[in-house]
Amino acid sequence: MKKTSMINEFDMPEPRWIRTYPSGPYRFINREFFIITYETEPKLLEAILPDGLELLEPVVKFEFIRMPDSTGFGDYTESGQVIPVRYKGEEGTFTISMFLDCHAPIAGGREIWGFPKKLAKPKLFVEEDVLLGILNYGSVRIATATMGYKHHELDQQLVLNTMKKPVFLLKNIPGVDGTPEINQLTRTYLQDITVKGAWTGPGSLELHPHALAPIADFAIKKIVSAVHFVTDLTLPYGEVVEDYLQGNFHGKKKN
Numbered sequence: 001m002k003k004t005s006m007i008n009e010f011d012m013p014e015p016r017w018i019r020t021y022p023s024g025p026y027r028f029i030n031r032e033f034f035i036i037t038y039e040t041e042p043k044l045l046e047a048i049l050p051d052g053l054e055l056l057e058p059v060v061k062f063e064f065i066r067m068p069d070s071t072g073f074g075d076y077t078e079s080g081q082v083i084p085v086r087y088k089g090e091e092g093t094f095t096i097s098m099f100l101d102c103h104a105p106i107a108g109g110r111e112i113w114g115f116p117k118k119l120a121k122p123k124l125f126v127e128e129d130v131l132l133g134i135l136n137y138g139s140v141r142i143a144t145a146t147m148g149y150k151h152h153e154l155d156q157q158l159v160l161n162t163m164k165k166p167v168f169l170l171k172n173i174p175g176v177d178g179t180p181e182i183n184q185l186t187r188t189y190l191q192d193i194t195v196k197g198a199w200t201g202p203g204s205l206e207l208h209p210h211a212l213a214p215i216a217d218f219a220i221k222k223i224v225s226a227v228h229f230v231t232d233l234t235l236p237y238g239e240v241v242e243d244y245l246q247g248n249f250h251g252k253k254k255n
Contacts, residue, residue, distance in 0.1 A: 026108075027070070027234050029232050030196070031065065035226070037061050038221065039222040041221070044217065045060070049094065050242070051185075054085060059083065061083070065124070078098055120135060121137070133145040142208045160193060167190070169186045170183075183244040
């Protein structure tokens with residue numbers, strides 16, 4: 001095989017004959033979201049923001065997501081926390097934690113975009129008249145979310161508008177000598193989004209401390225909303241908007 005063709009096929013960190021995930025973009029069918037938004041202490045969120053991002057409001061969106069049909073990644077569930085941010089006047093979200101039950105999207109998410117993914121045991125399902133999301137880290141329960149199942153329809157256009165906003169991530173990868181090799185702020189836009197249904201209702205969320213999954217550090221002050229929706233969408237490759245190691249940071253520095 002010619003060297004040029006090997007380079008073209010070498011789109012993974014592993015040798016091309018031992019791939020963890022295929023090339024993108026990645027299509028998701030019937031991707032189901034359950035999101036509890038809650039207020040927390042603003043200083044806690046501001047302290048973890050990379051340079052260039054501004055906090056829009058002191059809230060955390062705690063997500064449970066079922067992905068029964070995804071390109072290359074298969075059938076899996078994830079849970080995590082995102083916060084609303086602004087970058088150079090553009091509103092979006094910044095993902096601060098993610099917990100999944102499948103290796104391929106963990107590896108792909110961390111290596112390509114910089115999603116902060118770890119292995120855990122999230123579940124999203126309907127139990128009688130309640131939508132239930134649970135997250136275990138090993139055998140320890142660290143999150144439980146509930147919502148009245150489809151009590152009220154939600155404006156699908158509002159959901160679509162929110163999903164069109166960019167996803168910002170801090171991508172950190174060390175070099176073989178242990179020093180930082182990649183330290184970037186990345187941005188990705190979901191594409192080809194279809195909202196198939198959206199609902200809201202009464203919701204609750206309980207978080208528990210864990211040494212290696214400190215989601216409870218962002219304590220719940222007040223539940224703001226609970227939403228549930230189903231979509232089809234495409235996750236494409238993203239772009240680097242800030243490269244901190246190269247010294248070409250163009251955003252607003254934090255005080």
